[in-house]
Amino acid sequence: MSIEANSITKKFGQFAALDEVSLEIPSGELVALLGPSGSGKTTLLRIIAGLEFADSGTVLFDGEDTTQRTARDRRVGFVFQHYALFRHMTVFENIAFGLKVRPRGQRPSKEQIHAKVDELLRLIQLKNLANRYPSQLSGGQRQRVALARALAVEPSVLLLDEPFGSLDAKVRLELRRWLRQLHDEVQITSVFVTHDQDEALEVADRVAVMNKGRIEQVGSPDEVYHHPLTPFVYNFLGNVNLFHGRKIVN
């Protein structure tokens, strides 16, 4: 499903978190929202998810206006920065939650739910930990459970907020490769927020660089890295030497 955000503005009090931001995400693409903290990337993601509402602007899914719909009706998979797993449920129950809360008519049978959860557990390689509680898992394992839980409802869009933010360097590296693989397998339109340049450049099909509530540049990793449009993008994406020059006209 394609996502289209049109001139989104969002203010928290006096602070403009987003200022007339527009972004188009074609179906099936994996896009990174990259920027320093406070640049508005998480706010944009939450507005796309329907967890937050914009002051002005529209969000379209496949050309259909979803601006007024809540997160519940948008059918998005959302992975939270701190995972937000249900702490009193086992891994199995966590993943099954989205299926179990469906209205009676659309709810799959017990066997179907079981099969679906088993399949997802295999996908995240945690089949033997189905009966553990989240507090008994490592950070990387929790992250994968959060992903499986979001995927269980077969969302049309997958949104991830700093998915690797609170993991140690080694696990982070493994998990981001795994996410890339997963995306190649499932082919679901995905957006993830990150402040880590390497992560965005390595994982994403396209990168949107954000600064102070605006999008500075959108392009493939190659494009934004080799042809930065603004000094900010240039600065943010690598260690740079900035030479100031003066043009002398005779």
Next chain:
Amino acid sequence: MATAITLRAGKFATTPRVATAATTESTAVRWILISIALCFLVLFLFLPLAIVFSEALRRGIGAYWKNLLQPDALAAIRLTLLAAGIAVPLNLLFGVAAAWAIGKFEFVGKSLLITLIDLPFSVSPVVSGLIYVLLFGLQGLLGPWLARHDLQIIFAVPGIVLATIFVTFPFVARELIPLLQAQGQEEEEAALALGASGWQTFFRVSLPNIKWGLLYGVILCNARAMGEFGAVSVVSGHIRGRTNTMPLHIEILYNEYQFAAAFAVASLLALLALATLVIKTVVEWRARRQLAESTQWNGGEQVV
């Protein structure tokens, strides 16, 4: 309560501090401190409790039962159970709603609401009783209107229930606010994004996460509701067999020199206190673990 400290200290709050050679005291000092604490406990806690039971049973177990089964005593027990039976569920409802609003949402007047919730703690119970007399009494603000419609609140059961509700209001809310704040909103948001309705989110995600804190608040609320004296005393009118709760009945019996009877009813309240203490200890332990887990959780630390 140690909540604020727990919040700040995060996961370290659960590690007990171990005395090292540098912080420990000499044996003599330790024994002196322990004996002072023990003396205090015996003098002010155990001794009164023991006296209550020994006085109650002084004339034998038969007299004890006879005292308890007097019609007036039974009426007082019934009324106390009724008042607590109404006040506790209502305050459970109000408390959860108020704590929910404060813990999960930002709105104008939030600190005012917190202050209002604490009001029953800071106002003397006698004064809160008087407020109801001034409101609903015959000479009160709504008195004439109530009299015309033949409704009696003061010196009747409704007044007692109202006073009990007022006095015990903060217990549930106070217990839940720090817990809800520590837990944040992420789990609820996750549930909503997964397609759960508001009710499903509340009953399947929010409620299980606060159940121990909630139970703890309810136990404290109940103990206070049954033991409340001041506020109820003002609005009750002390009509024997009709508007006397257990604490009021005890006072009347005592003033009439019926010591054995007074202590017999008092022993029931003491038993309630002991039972509350035991349940409280168990629940408190679970509740604290829940809070500690919540703070750890949102700290996002890793257990590898």
